[in-house]
Amino acid sequence: MADSKKKILYPVIFMIAITIVFTALLATLNLVFADRIHQQSLLKEQASILYVFDIPHQDTSESVLETYQQFVEEDMVLSTPYYRYHKGGQTMGHAFKIQGAGLWGGIEAVLAFDPSFDHLLGITFLEHSETPGLGGRIDERWYQDQFRQIPLDRNAGTPYLIYRPATHGNVDAISGATSTSNAVLSIFNEEIHHILSVLMEEVRREP
Amino acid sequence: MNHKTKKIFTLGIWEDNAIYRQILGICSALAVTNLMLNAFVMSLGLIFVTAFSELTVSVLRQYTPKHIRMMVQTLIISAYVIMVDLFLKAFFPSISEALGPYVGLIITNCIIMGRCESFAQKNTPVYAFADGIASGMGYGIVLMLIAFVRELLGFGSIFGINILGDSWVSWTLMIMPPGAFFMLAIVVWVSKNLFPDKSDKKGGAKA
Numbered sequence: 001m002a003d004s005k006k007k008i009l010y011p012v013i014f015m016i017a018i019t020i021v022f023t024a025l026l027a028t029l030n031l032v033f034a035d036r037i038h039q040q041s042l043l044k045e046q047a048s049i050l051y052v053f054d055i056p057h058q059d060t061s062e063s064v065l066e067t068y069q070q071f072v073e074e075d076m077v078l079s080t081p082y083y084r085y086h087k088g089g090q091t092m093g094h095a096f097k098i099q100g101a102g103l104w105g106g107i108e109a110v111l112a113f114d115p116s117f118d119h120l121l122g123i124t125f126l127e128h129s130e131t132p133g134l135g136g137r138i139d140e141r142w143y144q145d146q147f148r149q150i151p152l153d154r155n156a157g158t159p160y161l162i163y164r165p166a167t168h169g170n171v172d173a174i175s176g177a178t179s180t181s182n183a184v185l186s187i188f189n190e191e192i193h194h195i196l197s198v199l200m201e202e203v204r205r206e207p
Numbered sequence: 208m209n210h211k212t213k214k215i216f217t218l219g220i221w222e223d224n225a226i227y228r229q230i231l232g233i234c235s236a237l238a239v240t241n242l243m244l245n246a247f248v249m250s251l252g253l254i255f256v257t258a259f260s261e262l263t264v265s266v267l268r269q270y271t272p273k274h275i276r277m278m279v280q281t282l283i284i285s286a287y288v289i290m291v292d293l294f295l296k297a298f299f300p301s302i303s304e305a306l307g308p309y310v311g312l313i314i315t316n317c318i319i320m321g322r323c324e325s326f327a328q329k330n331t332p333v334y335a336f337a338d339g340i341a342s343g344m345g346y347g348i349v350l351m352l353i354a355f356v357r358e359l360l361g362f363g364s365i366f367g368i369n370i371l372g373d374s375w376v377s378w379t380l381m382i383m384p385p386g387a388f389f390m391l392a393i394v395v396w397v398s399k400n401l402f403p404d405k406s407d408k409k410g411g412a413k414a
Contacts (some may be wrong), residue, residue, distance in 0.1 A: 007272075010272060011274070011275045014270065014272060014275070014279075015275060015278065015279070018267070018282060018283075019282060022282060022283070022286040025286065026286055026289055026290070026293075029290060030293060033294070033296070033297040036298075037293070037300075040296065041300070044300060129307075129308070132238065132239075132305070132306070132308070132309065133238065133382070133383070134383070136307060139304070175379065176383050176384075
C-alpha cells in the first residue's frame with residue numbers, strides 16, 4: 001500500500017517540480033526580452049510604413065526611427081489605423097493598415113495612396129502565416145515592388161488589381177502559391193474599394 | 208579528445224548521420240534549405256537544443272521515473288526551443304521571420320527526442336552533451352550541403368551574395384519543395400552507396 005502510493009506520488013511531485021523550474025526559467029527570459037521584442041516589432045512596423053511610402057532612409061534602426069518621426073503622422077480613421085506622409089507641411093501620401101483572411105490565417109498589410117488617391121503608392125505586409133517558401137514569398141521585395149504607382153480608376157471600380165496574363169492585368173502572382181496570391185489580391189481589391197468609397201472622404205474632411 | 212568522444216562525433220556526423228542514415232528530421236531539412244542563411248540558423252538552433260536537452264536529460268536521468276521520462280523529455284526540449292525562439296525574436300527578428308513556424312517546430316524534430324531516448328538516458332552528462340553537438344552538426348552539415356546547391360542553382364547566390372552573375376537563369380524548381388525532395392533523395396542515395404547496409408544483404412525484414 002505504502003509502496004504503490006510512493007510510486008504515484010513521486011512522479012507527480014517530480015513532474016510538478018520540473019515544470020515549475022522550467023516555467024520560471026522561461027517566464028524570466030520572456031520578461032527580460034519582452035521590451036526588446038516589442039521594440040523590434042515597432043521598428044519593423046515603422047520600417048514597413050517607410051517602405052510603403054517609398055521614403056528613403058538608411059538601414060539602421062536610428063535612421064528608421066528618425067525618418068519616421070520626421071515624415072509620418074499616425075491617426076485613426078473610423079477605427080482604421082491611418083498614416084499620413086507629410087513633407088514641408090504638404091501631404092505626400094495616405095496609408096491604411098488593413099486586415100483580411102489569407103490561406104492559413106489572418107494577413108495584416110498596409111496600403112499607401114498618393115495625395116489625390118489616384119495611384120497606389122505601394123503595399124507591404126506586417127503579419128501573415130502563409131507557408132514559408134511558398135505563400136510566404138509575398139514578403140519578397142519583387143512581389144511588393146510591383147504594386148508601386150498602379151493607377152486606380154475610381155469610375156471603373158473594383159477589381160483594381162488583376163493578375164497577369166489576364167487582360168488589363170497589372171501584377172504577377174507567385175508561382176506555386178496560387179491560393180495565397182488570390183487571397184492577397186482579393187483582400188486588396190476589397191480594401192481599396194472600402195478606402196476609396198468611405199475612408200477617403202473621411203481623410204479629406206480632416207484639416 | 209578521448210576515444211569515446213571521437214567515436215561519438217564520427218557516428219553523429221558521419222556514420223550514423225541523423226538525416227541520411229536514420230532519416231530523421233526530414234521535415235525541417237526539406238523546409239528551410241532554400242537559403243543558406245536559414246539552414247545555418249536552423250542548424251545552430253538544433254545543435255543548441257539537442258546538446259542542452261541531452262545534457263539536462265542525462266543529469267536528471269537517475270531521478271526521472273522511467274514511465275514518465277518521455278513527458279519530462281518533451282518538457283525539457285520545448286523549454287529550450289522556446290528559448291531559441293525568444294532569442295531570435297529579440298536579436299535577429301528578420302531571421303526569426305524567415306524561419307517562421309519552423310523554429311517552434313524544432314520541438315517535434317525526431318533527432319532530439321531520439322538522441323535523448325537512445326543516448327542521454329544511458330550516458331553521463333558530458334558525453335550526452337557531446338552527442339547532442341555531434342548529432343546537431345550531422346544534421347547541420349547535410350542541411351548546409353542541400354541549401355548550398357538549392358540556393359546556388361535557385362537564386363545564383365550563396366548566403367545572399369550573388370555568385371553566378373546576372374546572366375544566370377535561376378532554376379525556380381530548386382527553391383520550391385520539389386527541389387528539396389530531389390536533393391535529399393540524391394544525398395540519401397549517395398550515402399547508401401558509401402555505407403552499404405549489412406542488413407540489406409541478408410534480406411531480413413526491417414523496422
